Amino acid sequence: MQNPSKLRPFFENIEFEENNGKMILNFGPQHPSAHGQLKLVLELDGEKVVRAMPEIGFMHRGVEKMAENMTFQEFLPVTDRVDYIASSANNYALCAAVEKLCDIEVPRRAQIIRTMLLELNRISSHLLFLATHALDVGAMTVFLYAFREREYILDLIEKYCGARLTHSSIKIGGVFLDLPSGWTEELLAFCNKFPSDIATYEGLLSENRIWRMRLEGVGVLSRENALSWGCSGVMLRASGVEFDIRKAEPYLVYDEIDFEVPYSNTGDCYARYKLYMEEMRQSVKILLQCEKLYNNSGPEILANSPQFVSASKEQIMTQNYSLMQHFVLVTQGLKAKRGEIYHPTESPKGELGFYIYSTAESSPYRLKIRAPSFFHCALYEELLVGQYVADVVTIIGSSNIILGEIDR
Amino acid sequence: MREYQDRKNAQKKHYYKDSFYVAEQTRKFDAQESEFSEDLKALNSENLEILDSYVELGQFVVYVKSSENLKALRIFKSLGYEVLSEISAVDFISQKGGFEVFYQLLSISNKKRARVKCFVKKAEMLKSVVEIYKSANWSEREMYDMFGIFIQNHPNLKRLIMPDDWHSHPLLKSYPLHGDEHARWYEVDKIFGREYREIIGPENRDSAKIDSKDTFNFGRIYHEVERGAKPRDEKILQEYQEDGGVAFVKRAKRGSSKILEKRP
Numbered sequence: 046m047q048n049p050s051k052l053r054p055f056f057e058n059i060e061f062e063e064n065n066g067k068m069i070l071n072f073g074p075q076h077p078s079a080h081g082q083l084k085l086v087l088e089l090d091g092e093k094v095v096r097a098m099p100e101i102g103f104m105h106r107g108v109e110k111m112a113e114n115m116t117f118q119e120f121l122p123v124t125d126r127v128d129y130i131a132s133s134a135n136n137y138a139l140c141a142a143v144e145k146l147c148d149i150e151v152p153r154r155a156q157i158i159r160t161m162l163l164e165l166n167r168i169s170s171h172l173l174f175l176a177t178h179a180l181d182v183g184a185m186t187v188f189l190y191a192f193r194e195r196e197y198i199l200d201l202i203e204k205y206c207g208a209r210l211t212h213s214s215i216k217i218g219g220v221f222l223d224l225p226s227g228w229t230e231e232l233l234a235f236c237n238k239f240p241s242d243i244a245t246y247e248g249l250l251s252e253n254r255i256w257r258m259r260l261e262g263v264g265v266l267s268r269e270n271a272l273s274w275g276c277s278g279v280m281l282r283a284s285g286v287e288f289d290i291r292k293a294e295p296y297l298v299y300d301e302i303d304f305e306v307p308y309s310n311t312g313d314c315y316a317r318y319k320l321y322m323e324e325m326r327q328s329v330k331i332l333l334q335c336e337k338l339y340n341n342s343g344p345e346i347l348a349n350s351p352q353f354v355s356a357s358k359e360q361i362m363t364q365n366y367s368l369m370q371h372f373v374l375v376t377q378g379l380k381a382k383r384g385e386i387y388h389p390t391e392s393p394k395g396e397l398g399f400y401i402y403s404t405a406e407s408s409p410y411r412l413k414i415r416a417p418s419f420f421h422c423a424l425y426e427e428l429l430v431g432q433y434v435a436d437v438v439t440i441i442g443s444s445n446i447i448l449g450e451i452d453r
Numbered sequence: 454m455r456e457y458q459d460r461k462n463a464q465k466k467h468y469y470k471d472s473f474y475v476a477e478q479t480r481k482f483d484a485q486e487s488e489f490s491e492d493l494k495a496l497n498s499e500n501l502e503i504l505d506s507y508v509e510l511g512q513f514v515v516y517v518k519s520s521e522n523l524k525a526l527r528i529f530k531s532l533g534y535e536v537l538s539e540i541s542a543v544d545f546i547s548q549k550g551g552f553e554v555f556y557q558l559l560s561i562s563n564k565k566r567a568r569v570k571c572f573v574k575k576a577e578m579l580k581s582v583v584e585i586y587k588s589a590n591w592s593e594r595e596m597y598d599m600f601g602i603f604i605q606n607h608p609n610l611k612r613l614i615m616p617d618d619w620h621s622h623p624l625l626k627s628y629p630l631h632g633d634e635h636a637r638w639y640e641v642d643k644i645f646g647r648e649y650r651e652i653i654g655p656e657n658r659d660s661a662k663i664d665s666k667d668t669f670n671f672g673r674i675y676h677e678v679e680r681g682a683k684p685r686d687e688k689i690l691q692e693y694q695e696d697g698g699v700a701f702v703k704r705a706k707r708g709s710s711k712i713l714e715k716r717p
Binding site for chain 2: 384406
């Protein structure tokens with residue numbers, strides 16, 4: 046036994062704590078597949094996991110507390126940091142909740158631009174998932190290929206809003222800017238090339254013997270468990286539940302667009318991988334249709350709702366009353382209606398919902414972010430039990446969690 | 454005179470209040486004339502005491518007594534609400550002496566969402582719903598961690614996000630934005646011990662604080678120096694170079710770098 050003191054601190058890893066021949070293993074936070082923040086304490090019987098105790102909370106930034114002390118507009122750039130690899134999805138989730146609460150009607154062109162951004166974000170998030178998941182399982186080439194294509198998407202987003210990681214490109218009532226000239230041509234160039242890239246990834250992985258042995262039949266999640274643990278997104282769809290918020294409760298222009306949501310019944314890691322690949326194809330399909338819709342839409346990108354949204358720059362610079370309203374909105378923030386709302390959206394990882402309890406102040410009385418990764422991480426307590434240590438890496442990779450979302 | 458501090462609400466206040474502002478309210482509809490009428494009927498037939506019910510922004514809201522939360526959720530599950538998407542609370546301690554806890558439910562088969570709400574007094578125990586929905590496991594732990602609401606029969610009720618020995622619950626309205634007195638000393642006490650408090654000083658919990666003289670943590674643009682060196686006043690244009698350097702790395706110059714028009 047160790048005798049810890051001030052000078053000799055207690056090191057968990059120096060001695061294995063043994064009881065009944067079982068070993069306690071601290072998987073992470075240093076393991077690369079643990080994102081540097083997930084501390085996963087495993088109780089092992091030989092190579093088999095008997096008990097899994099995920100521990101989070103190495104990054105708690107108190108995002109919800111910050112939201113209660115900021116105006117809605119101030120809080121918007123903070124949401125970028127929640128799921129930082131698909132930040133527009135968070136921006137949109139907050140904006141959509143506030144817009145629905147305040148009954149703001151967003152113009153069509155803004156809706157189409159938002160859809161484009163969300164789908165680009167979805168592809169870039171799925172690419173990062175594929176890259177890191179493949180790397181965790183041991184495929185280096187896919188990692189490099191996926192990051193190459195991710196660069197093209199980040200270039201597109203950068204060209205639109207100037208940022209690559211934290212976009213803040215969507216604002217309450219619409220979007221800041223229209224698409225720059227030549228942007229849609231670049232988008233089309235990307236959309237034409239990308240399906241062949243997906244085929245490359247699939248050529249490397251789908252029939253690869255090692256890949257299939259590591260993924261097939263690993264981390265099988267039954268339909269009942271997926272529902273009970275509050276899973277969403279691909280985790281839910283791979284377990285045979287046909288539910289996608291874009292189809293079930295359509296928002297933006299998703300109800301006008303023809304796309305399919307892939308499902309699977311096997312519920313293992315391989316099924317999830319296949320769904321992610323298919324979702325990227327569908328996102329390209331959505332983007333191509335959005336480009337057509339964009340060309341046929343009117344020029345407005347901001348809602349006409351003076352109580353909540355500043356007028357356009359032209360109006361502010363020419364109309365005195367618009368300037369006054371803008372001044373009030375900037376200094377005091379918009380005062381949302383009194384009431385409460387829970388608004389779900391389909392982020393790349395699953396159901397991202399914002400619950401807002403508003404007391405008609407310019408900041409929410411209570412704001413709760415329902416992050417999909419939080420529930421997928423809680424699932425480890427049950428999903429990892431009975432699996433082997435090597436499979437733990439596969440399952441963590443396949444559930445596609447982001448610790449920024451879990452800790453908030 | 455000592456500065457007055459409102460201990461009940463330590464949150465940021467808005468400096469300006471429009472006394473003539475009349476807030477609009479979201480519209481609430483009777484649940485009986487909506488798509489949720491069947492659900493309401495079923496809830497009534499199970500003689501569950503419903504304190505209030507309405508449809509707000511397309512979602513069914515039901516208020517029940519806090520002792521009947523388990524019963525209410527069981528009925529909702531039998532009505533086809535398979536997923537419990539979220540549990541959390543809203544702090545009303547200073548106004549009403551308790552919390553409003555909500556359970557956000559989703560019915561995938563009927564594409565409907567409902568919210569069960571109950572009021573929990575400050576010292577009251579709330580029954581755990583883990584036996585009905587497993588997703589409640591971590592949500593209830595988080596709620597306990599953030600608000601200090603005790604959950605009865607929870608399989609593993611301990612802090613989830615904050616350290617086990619953390620003092621107080623951060624999402625309470627009485628908890629200051631930058632943490633309380635315990636939070637200022639937590640890391641010093643934990644790592645070095647109480648006796649080092651005077652040597653190290655309290656932790657600065659303002660994440661936005663930037664000290665231009667601090668070259669350990671910040672690199673001022675155009676005023677870069679080595680880590681920890683004295684700050685420099687004159688402006689320099691940093692260019693990559695290595696003394697003695699690697700033989701095959703040429704000195705990179707700003708002017709001679711080539712910018713690609715398009716990705717290959």
